[in-house]
Amino acid sequence: MEYKNKHVLAPMVRVGTLPFRLLAAQYGADITYGEEIIDHKMIKCDRHINEYLGTTDFVERGTENVVFRTCPEERNRVVFQMGTSNAVRALTAAQLVSKDVAAIDINMGCPKSFSISGGMGAALLSKPELIHDIITTLKRNLDNTITCKIRLLKSSEDTVELARRIEKAGVSALAVHGRRVPDRPRDPAKWDEIADVVAALSIPVIANGDVFEYEDFERIKGATCVMVARGALWNASIFSPSKSSWEDVKREYVRQCILWDNDVKSTKHTLKEMIAHYSSLELAEGKAVIKSANTENVAMV
Ligand code: FNR
Structure with missing residues (x-):
């Protein structure tokens, strides 16, 4: 995996x-x-080749629940992001997908109580020894690129110190979300504190936070790569210099969901986010998406 001037779709x-x-x-x-995807969930899965769709599916044993679906077309650019609090479990989960993905990323930024109470996500930010253990275990046993994604700590100095320890542990790149754990999404991302990490490390830093237009990719100066979440969720054509209308992107998204037999809960959730941002869930389209019971219903909206 190469990390030079790359535009990156964030984990969502x-x-x-x-x-x-x-x-x-x-x-x-x-x-x-x-x-x-949480390691506990992944290790309950079996790997299946889905001949009908041309995908590789990781399906929860004893169920039809597809936990992760990928295909050869994305093999060289897809990153499998994992939630974990244990090196051995992380490795067991990562080994299952290692042949099918380009990189494995550890989520060290999730502030949700579900993650923190399980010792995952942002809980890892205060456990540098455990971070070291997880990264070195994955590095020693896998050929994949290993990365992680963090948030800012209380001070820029603390963030830089942690980032240096993570670099030493052997990651190939570090994604930095420019907000602290208690920050809300509406709080501005601190690009200057991301720049401090960029200046301190030799490995590529993936800058994340508040990229809403194509031009913003250039505005986060200094970072090797730029990662976008909400800007892409609302209109995935943000990755193109000529933005398409959100309605066109939405239609293309639904088409892809039908083609790849996406889980209807995921399809509905994503569509609702798009509609709530540009229109309203109170209008006919939003109400129809909410009422849809399956992908066919969604396609008719
Ligand atoms: C997220 N984010 C997130 N982060 C992460 O590391 N793993 C995840 O699974 C998720 N899930 C997720 C879902 C949704 C709907 C959103 C909006 C965000 C955080 C995300 O990757 C990113 O760090 C922040 O949203 C900041 O980037 P933007 O939105 O300012 O570009």
């Missing part, structure tokens, strides 16, 4: 499934992260 729970990743790539994303 319920959004970053195969159709959305392919959509983003279609508009120009170079690297596409999957939604965070």
Whole structure:
């Protein structure tokens, strides 16, 4: 995996499934992260080749629940993001997908209580020894690129110190979301504090936060790569210098969801986010999406 001037689709729970990743790539994303998947869940899965769709599916044993779906077309740019608090479990989960993805990323920024109470996500930010253990275990046993994604700590000095320890542990790149754990999404991302990390490290830094237009990719100066979440969720053509209308992108997204048999809960969630941003869930279209019971219903909206 190369990290030079890359535009990156951020990990997004319920959004970053195969159709959305392919959509983003279609508009120009170079690297596409999957939604965070918890190691506990992944290790309950078996790997299946889905001949009908041409995909590789990771299906929860004893169920039909597809936890992760990928295809050869995205093999060289897809990042499998994992939530974990344990090196051995992380490795067991990563080994299952290692042949099918370009990189494995550890989520060290999720502030949700579900993650923190399980010792995952942002809980890792205060456990540098555990971070070291997880990264070195993955590095020693896998051929994949290993990365992680952090948030800012209380001070820029603390963030830089942690980033240096993570670099030493052997990651190939570090994604930095320019907000602290208690910050809300509406709080501005601190690009200057990301720049401090860029200046301190030799490995590529992937800058993340508040990229809403194609021009913003250039405005985060200094970072090797730039990662976008909400800007892409609302309109995935942000990766293209000539933005398409959100209605066109939405139609293309639905088409991809049908093609790749996306989980209807993920399709509905993503569409609702788009509609709520540009229109309203109170209008006919939004109400119809909410009422849809399956992908066919969604396609008729
Ligand atoms: C996220 N984010 C996130 N981060 C992560 O590391 N793993 C994840 O699974 C998710 N899930 C997720 C879902 C949704 C709907 C959103 C909006 C965000 C955080 C995301 O990757 C990113 O760090 C922040 O949203 C900041 O980037 P933007 O939105 O300012 O470009």
